[in-house]
Amino acid sequence: MAIVKMKKLCVMAMAAQRQQLLRELLHLGCVEISEPDGKLADPAWSALLKRENSRLLDTKSEITDVNTALAAIKKYAQLKDGLFIQRHPISEAEFLGDETAERARTACKRIDSLLQTISGLQSEEGRLRAKRAALESWKGLDVPLENQGTAHVLFRMGVCPGSTDTGAVRQALGQHAAEIFEVGADKQQTYYFLICLRAEEQDVMESLRPFNFSAVTFQDVTGTAEENLRSLDALLAENETSRKAAEAEIVKNAPERDALRLYADRLSAEAAKESNTERLLTDGTILFFEGWAPAERMGQVSDLLERLGCAWEARDPAEEEYPEVPVQLKNNWLTRPLNMVTEMYSLPAYDNVDPNPLMAPFFILFYGIMMADMGYGILMILAGLFITKKYRPKGTMGHMFSLVTLCGVSTFIMGAITGGFFGDFLTQVVKLTTGADFALPSLFTPLDDTLMILVGAMCLGFVQIVTGMAISFIRKLQKGQVLDAVFEELTWWIVFAGIGVMALGYGNVVLYVGLALVVLGPIVTGKGLMGKITGIFGSVYNHVTGYFGDLLSYARLMALMLAGSVIAQVFNTLGAIPGNIVVFLIISLAGNTLNFALNLLGCYVHDLRLQCLEYFGKFYEDGGKPFRPLAINTKFVDIQND
Structure with a gap:
């Protein structure tokens, strides 16, 4: 097996053929369109070209919507994929057909609307629960929350830190015409209901300052805390009923899961096409692109380009272009x-x-x-x-x-x-x-023949x-590096062979020849006397x-x-x-x-x-770039050849 030989493609076509050309290349699946770098062959006209526009952002947005719909179905229908996704075989005609795509789009819009409803209900639930939590501590107070007192008497709700001593608070208010009642308490705060003369409000609040008393008010709330809690519980129950109804509607869309998955794969192919669209250069009349294709498939590529009336050329990459050539490995079932x-x-x-x-x-x-x-x-x-x-x-x-x-x-x-x-x-x-x-037969065992x-x-x-x-x-x-091959590999093979010959008792001559070559290598390839000397020791040691x-x-x-x-x-x-x-x-x-x-x-x-x-x-010399042709890569389905 080997690295697949690549051809450098330069293609010109009519701009009106863009969609057909990309669709055919997508179907062919063996051409990688290069990212344009402005280094075109003819600078006189290359400046006239600009990048082609695409629908890539819109397509990615649709992919997000479909994935969101699939995640919603999986969550609310409690579906499990298992460790691996079961791929379904499908014809290319069905994959590209409009019927399944339209079903998927309709289901996607329906689920998106339901998800927005659920999101709104969840936000409302959070607001109601926060309001309920604020009122929960005051449910022992049977005074309407909007009641601020009479013409001469002030009613005031307030809180102090949880460690506050209520007896000390009452003692501090002893010199005023005021009374304070503890409504409830938790680890963080103690909740009080204060009654005092309006004429002494300022003095009373000054007496409560050392206890970090903070007034509490509820806007747009009428009735007692208990009445409001019952009302909030009813609203929360109604909210939960509506949310469960919306979730049930999402579950009803579970049969559309396969259609959504197929559409997700189709959109993925569309995204690949649109991404490659941005790599095309055009002036509005013609389009141009450079790319790579396997030499073994150039027959199919040339047939396509000729059929579409494109002007094109294919050549072997120059040696200085090798770092830019994408790499594809040609393997069999074993490798x-x-x-x-x-x-x-x-x-x-x-x-x-x-x-x-x-x-x-x-x-x-x-x-x-x-x-x-x-x-x-x-x-x-x-x-x-x-x-x-x-x-x-x-x-x-x-x-x-x-x-x-x-x-x-x-x-x-x-x-x-x-x-x-x-x-x-x-x-x-x-x-x-x-x-x-009893023991199974064996040629050797790890414990006995270590x-x-x-x-x-x-x-x-x-x-x-x-x-x-x-x-x-x-x-x-192959690269003409003969001396390196001799002194890096051949020399040490001779050394290895010499060690083997010496171990068998046939003399040391081969080993001496190898050692002589080890010394000779740095002398031949090194520069300067010190370079040759240090090269000998470095070569032996390394x-x-x-x-x-x-x-x-x-x-x-x-x-x-x-x-x-x-x-x-x-x-x-x-x-x-x-x-x-x-x-x-x-x-x-x-x-x-x-x-x-x-x-x-x-x-x-x-x-x-x-x-x-x-x-x-x-x-091994690494650093190759993977070959990524414009092709249909699916996650949920297997496309069968028509």
């Missing part, structure tokens, strides 16, 4: 799931190599080595196949579950080799039920490191410590295999101690579930580290 890993790290540069086929065998094998259990492998295979077939997830989620399936196969195979099935689950079951000793597994893991690591060096060696030769550290990193293959096996066996042993098969199954199930969950993530993280650091570091 496609590894897009998840590559995209998480970074896409390769356009003139680099596709890492997926170079990484897939190692990633899948290493994962199986670390997990190494037939039971876990079966669970991964079943989960991956079930979710892929039933829900058909796309993008990263689709890649993830395809990768889970492949790694599950590897895990099962390595489990068969090491004799692991949920640790020693079968051994314990047979012993508990029959008393006989050193052999460690050596094997480091040998596999050496193979991957050498593979990365070989890729780098070929890439450097390469020796680098390769040694990289090889040690692969010890994690053995460590995770051993850890997973030991944890599973520990839980199985704990479950077998009571000698009851039911207790054993409960403890073993709980322990293996925990072990499986931890290893599922742990093995992925450590496998990812080996690929991205030890392997990619030898040859």
Whole structure:
């Protein structure tokens, strides 16, 4: 597999064909329209062009409305999507048809109106509850709240801090013709009803100042607090009835959920089209754009452009344009799931190599080595196949579950080799039920052959490191960097071979040749005497410590295999101690579930580290921009070809 070769497109068309051209490109799904940067080929006329206008803001507003309607249906109808959205197959004609779209628009407007009603009712409810809370503390007062007293006597409601001593307040008022009654109290405030002569109002208020007495009034409120509370309760009940009726009307729109979802996907496609519209340049009569298309699909692109009468050209990108060329990876069923890993790290540069086929065998094998259990492998295979077939997830989620399936196969195979099935689950079951000793056949086991597994893991690591060096060696030769290829890769291959020959007892000549090349490299490529001398020491130190550290990193293959096996066996042993098969199954199930969950993530993280650091570091050049063509990308439906 490889990086898809791209063609640089320059297209001119009549402005009147804009909608048809964009619609056809959307259907084709293989042309990325570049963001205009003003660097057109002919500056004499390029200044006459300006960006095309679009309905992108209106479309985004419609998307928001549809998503709001879907969220309302989900909330009030109490619908659950589950972990994955069930995609429905649909023809392109139905996807672009007007009937479903009109149903969705009507439902969207209806739900929006109901949501506004609910919002108003909720605001009114908040106002009523706030008013009720203010009156609640005065319900013990049987005096009408609007009553301010008589011609000579003043009635005044007020509050003091919750810690106020009522006895002290009354004592302070003892010299006045006044009386104060405690109506109620809470942690924050004490509520009082004050009666005094109007002629002494100022003196009474001055006596209450040390107690932080604050007057309270209720505007437009008549009757006692109790009467008002009953009235507010009736209004709140009426409000709740109206709100529930509006919510019930939203629930009645639940059958329109599929239509709304389809319309959401359609609007998403429209938004993509309108976004690309803004990248077109026009003077009102013609339009112009530049873009990228895969070379392998240029036949379809040229047929479309010729049919619409466009003036166009397609050429290979110049080397200085490589940083701007979008990257698309061409993969098969085996390597496609590894897009998840590559995209998480970074896409390769356009003139680099596709890492997926170079990484897939190692990633899948290493994962199986670390997990190494037939039971876990079966669970991964079943989960991956079930979710892929039933829900058909796309993008990263689709890649993830395809990768889970492949790694599950590897895990099962390595489990068969090491004799692991949920640790020693079968051994314990047979012993508990029959008393006989039983063990699955195996070539080796993590507990008995730990050193052999460690050596094997480091040998596999050496193979991957050498593979990365070989890729780098070929890439450097292709670029004409012969000396770098010789002194960075070939030299150390000779050193590695020399160490192997010496270990086998066939002499040290090959090793001496390699060491001589290690010294010669910095002398040939270095500048100045000091540069050559420091280059020798730097090359030896960096390469020796680098390769040694990289090889040690692969010890994690053995460590995770051993850890997973030991944890599973520990839980199985704990479950077998009571000698009851039911207790054993409960403890073993709980322990293996925990072990499986931890290893599922742990093995992925450590496998990812080996690929991205030890392997990619030898040859990989990242920095590629993802290829994002104008295409229909759906979330809720699968469009079938008509």
